[in-house]
Amino acid sequence: MNSHFQFQYPWVLALLALLPVYAFLRGQVGKFSALRFPSADLVRAAGGAARSAAGRLLFFLRILILALGLVALAGPRFANDRAEVVASGVDIMMVLDMSWSMMALDMGRSGERVSRMDMAQAVMEDFIQRRPSDRIGLIVFSGVPYLASPLTLNHDWLIDNLKRLHIGMIRELGTAIGDATAAAAKRLKARPDSKSRLIILLTDGDNNKGEIDPLPAAEIAAGMRAKLYSIGIGQEEPCMLPAFDPTTGKLRLDPAGNVIPTIALQPANYKVLGDMSRITRGKFYRATNRRELADIYDEIDQQERTEVHLRRHTNYTPLFQWPLLGAFALLALELILANTRYRRIP
Numbered sequence: 611m612n613s614h615f616q617f618q619y620p621w622v623l624a625l626l627a628l629l630p631v632y633a634f635l636r637g638q639v640g641k642f643s644a645l646r647f648p649s650a651d652l653v654r655a656a657g658g659a660a661r662s663a664a665g666r667l668l669f670f671l672r673i674l675i676l677a678l679g680l681v682a683l684a685g686p687r688f689a690n691d692r693a694e695v696v697a698s699g700v701d702i703m704m705v706l707d708m709s710w711s712m713m714a715l716d717m718g719r720s721g722e723r724v725s726r727m728d729m730a731q732a733v734m735e736d737f738i739q740r741r742p743s744d745r746i747g748l749i750v751f752s753g754v755p756y757l758a759s760p761l762t763l764n765h766d767w768l769i770d771n772l773k774r775l776h777i778g779m780i781r782e783l784g785t786a787i788g789d790a791t792a793a794a795a796k797r798l799k800a801r802p803d804s805k806s807r808l809i810i811l812l813t814d815g816d817n818n819k820g821e822i823d824p825l826p827a828a829e830i831a832a833g834m835r836a837k838l839y840s841i842g843i844g845q846e847e848p849c850m851l852p853a854f855d856p857t858t859g860k861l862r863l864d865p866a867g868n869v870i871p872t873i874a875l876q877p878a879n880y881k882v883l884g885d886m887s888r889i890t891r892g893k894f895y896r897a898t899n900r901r902e903l904a905d906i907y908d909e910i911d912q913q914e915r916t917e918v919h920l921r922r923h924t925n926y927t928p929l930f931q932w933p934l935l936g937a938f939a940l941l942a943l944e945l946i947l948a949n950t951r952y953r954r955i956p
Contacts, residue, residue: 618685618926625680629673636669668952671944678937688927700914701761701804702746703794703836704734706775707813709752709785711875713777713859714814716849717899723861723869726843727777729900730812735772737907738765745804747797750775751790753782753819761801776859784819787811791827791838791886799834807836808914809890810907814844815878828886838890839910842880843897849875 617623708727718724738746745761746768758775759768791811798807809831817824831838850871853862864870884894897903 612691614689614691616687616689618687620684622680622684626677629676633669633673668944668948671940671947675937675940675944678933678940682930682934682937684930686929686933688929690925690927692923692925700741700744700806700808701798701801702741702744702808702810702914703749703761703797704738704746705749705751705755705790705794705809705811705813706730706734706758707752707785707787707790707815708750708775708777708780709813709815710777710783711785711814711844711851713852713854713861714844714849714875715852715869716845717843717897717903724900725777726814727775727859729903730843731772731775733900733903733907734812735769736904737911738769738772740911741765745801747794748772749790749794749797750780751786751793752780753784753786754780755786755790755793756780757793757797761797777854778856778859782819785813785815785817786820787813787815787817787882788822788824788827789820791824792822792830795827795831795834795836798831798836806914807834808910809836809838809892810910811838811840811883811886812843813840813878813883814842817882824882824886825889828889832890836890837914838887838892839895840880840883840887840892841895841897841903841906842878842883843903844875844877845898846877848877851875 712727712730713725715723715725717726717729742765743763745763746759746765747761748758748768748771749755750758759771762768791809794809794811798804798809801807822830828838851873853870853872854860855862862870880894880896886892887894895906895909897906
């Protein structure tokens, strides 16, 4: 929503330029007294003060009243512009691996302590922000899948849920790629009005848990007209899993402030991800650093675009009553002063 101030009839404001002309043509301000005195010395000082104070003040009030009246006639108002999505673009279920291996620190720059999970969250947040017209949901998984967010247009809420995730939240260990993919496909099926359906799967491991194998899960997605983009992340060489606190997802450091290595992680076999993507007419990607991961989401963002229709309307809040009330107040003040303190003797 965009709010701004405007005038309904701005051309009326041009009449304000006539007020200085009126003041100039009026000539003298205030009138001299018409009462005769035997000697001008008696009232010379009083006559000058009356002319200066009464005439100028009352004439100034009259000019101000006219100015406020013209402003009211111009129709000041607040305009509230709104745009509502009539047709959504794409329904997207993002599927994020939260197995312990996602704590590996092998994708950052030298000396950087950024885990695979940290990078995935940052890149996914940027992707979500660039798709304001799409319904996006989030499935997270380790040994079992969980729904972190249903399909929604409330992307701020979705991003908040994404940011609060950390490795260790899911107690069931393992990597259930098939179950997570099937769960995402089920969520997409629940929205029969969608024009296009996507599943974006990000993982760093092999399927080793779950009730549904990856390829049957991909066939389920294909049967629901969902396209699967799969992303395998991590270096293609062994690396060490650092020690961390599962309750917070924070790294544990030794007294010298160094990372504590635990077990060796082997590169995953991502052939099954490529097969899953081919079944759904999607695409498989490999990311070994943050730049590659960001480029992958950029490519998906560019490939999966649909026309979005917006309904725009404007609500107006009139404000003419305020300058009009000011004009009436000043008019009342002028009448009171003209008939009391600054009353002229005929």
